[in-house]
Amino acid sequence: MKISLWGGYFDIHKRMSSLLADLNPEQLEAITLPHQSALILAGAGSGKTRVLTTRIAYLIQSGQVSPHGILAVTFTNKAAREMLTRITAMLPINTRGMWVGTFHGLCNRMLRSHYQEAGLPQAFQILDTADQLAMIKRILKSSGVSDKEFPPRQVQWFINNAKEGGLRASQVETYDQFTRNMAEFYLAYEQRCYKEGVVDFPELLLRCYELLMRNEILCKHYCDRFSHILVDEFQDTNQLQYRWLKLLAGTGSSMCSAVFVVGDDDQSIYAFRGADTENMKHFEHDFNISHIIKLEQNYRSHGNILNAANTLIQNNSGRFGKNLWTSEGHGEALRVYNAATDFDEASFIVDEVKTLHAEGIELSQIALLYRSNAQSRVLEHSLFNASLPYRVYGGMRFFERQEIKHALAYLRLIANPDDDNALLRIINFPTRGIGPRSLEQLQDTAGQQGWSLSTAAANKYGGEAVSAEESAKTKKGVAGFVSLLQVMRQDCAELTLPEIVKHMLAHSGLIAHYQKEREGADRLENLNELINAATSFVHEAEDDSLIAFLSHASLEAGEHQAGTDQDALQLMTAHSAKGLEFHSVFLSGLEEGLFPHENSRDDDNGLEEERRLMYVAMTRARRRLYLSFAQSRMLHGQTRYNVRSRFLDEIPDNLMKWLQPVQKMDVSYFGSSAENQFAKPVRQTSDYGKRRTGFVNQKSQAGQWRVGQNVLHAKFGAGVIINCEGQGSDARVQVRFDRVGMKWLLLEFAKLTPV
């Protein structure tokens, strides 16, 4: 007994000291702060996540708080997951009871627990941005106003802005006809959402805020419970999120919680979507922060990179101020390349990547960053031709795919019949002969009676309940749809989540529909994947109900695409790169109008945000940083002539090394990679399927090079011709090689042997 006690005691100490080992003084100070609110200014690569997670582990390990008393909030699901994994790795105890999640996720959680007090139906559904826009379009249409006069996107922007400012439709200040109209749409939208039992993203926050605001007892309950609130990326919070935090912390009255926020004003790059850096200054004041802890030691980059970034960011005003430093050496100079064209820039990057790769740097440790997504095209083209594997981030996500949204719409209707958005999406998909006129009738009835569409449909066409699913099929049109849903709802009552999904896929006709479609294979695969998603959800989530799964689908859109296991180059915008690091970083398109972007150039705030973005991009690099710009660039079908970015001039000369453009008229270079130089792009879009752009199938040519011919290539080995194109010296063939896949080859250069 005694021994085990001592053993346990010793264990805790050992664990505690290993927890706090290798921390620098500032990190240690932040982690071991007493029960008080704190503002940690954490520079890029300064171990921010480590501080946050270790702080939590420390608080629990030292017995200051139980997991039950901790609430940690992040912006992305990825960050929340990472945090939880790291905490669990540090602690021997069960972390259940701890609330770790995104603002939206946590608000959803509270609203689910107190749906009645919040005035929501139990099965309330969450609208994503696209759903919200669809809803707004519907309202504008029924109000009879033109899309031209009131663009739906603008209305959406207005509504979300108001909500993020904490304002309801009735509270919006109307000082002219325009805002009066907007407020009117907002009100109509609010009422529709209420009727249908749906909430949009900002509504989750606002509703939760109002819930705590109005219900003192409940608010007190959470205040008392969460004695420690920790916030990641605090510089990205908007007004409403800040107010929510203050409420939860119990400021006004007793100030019961300690709020520990970590952020970096220099990395605030989301002002355009409502993030308010001022929150950091408000926090300092509202929470009586006497001293800000600055984490300035950087564990990521070499000195030259940091100094360049430091000098750049010093051009911004109103900073808290901080200078990153490293105990590692200066490292290499930044490499700058002045390209003649965007194409030239891309081939320069390709050459450098090849060299780096040859030197042993993994492709996944190299990032190509750009300001806007459109810039990836030229790069992709060159990379493809060079046969370099790459991965583009920021495409369509799993739960946003058309077929998945259709499937989810069926599930949502099973859970919540009043969801008109969902109904409209699939009432005639797969087609069941419900045209615009019957839909209009239905909407009229619903409008007159104040019913939801599915109630209207049931009352109009429903009749007695149908027992066998067969009768659902025999009925036509709306009546068929009504009994289909009825039957589905009945059947699903007894099934587990994965079974519900399977059942729905089979009986909705979605599977049959996509089996018929030519390009449907990938969609079918995705629908199958939805069953898998449901299965793993049941295994992982505490609440495995359909409603919980639907929330999950809305709040976590899923990884961008199935991650290829292959070592691949990383292509992404500077925004997406935030939080990541790479051995080498290529920062391309450093031109006035592009970076800084022309839309941000005119006002100081915009320019400073662009500069922060540049700062974020630069500090992604560990060892080597390339900066490049092109004198001319193809944009929107026009060649634009740009001057180099002012940001380049803000970096000290002695930290940069200007690379000379290499003469590329070398014959051996030209000859040896001719296949690649002239190969045609096959760009795999992030959407379903393998859509090709850039060429059309041509008739096969006469002669020995024809479709179906087996060939042998010196480098690529055996393959078969699957496409022919062009005449004379332009003649090229597309070959599917056994080993290296598809390639376009110029016949003049590629030495092909017919087999």
Added chain:
DNA sequence: AAGATAACTGTTTTT
């Protein structure tokens, strides 16, 4: 109800 053509529109993004 699917397929074809015309018109439009171009930052950054998570929930």
Added chain:
DNA sequence: CAGTTATCTT
């Protein structure tokens, strides 16, 4: 230029 969306055909 290229990708999406609205509109017009068959």
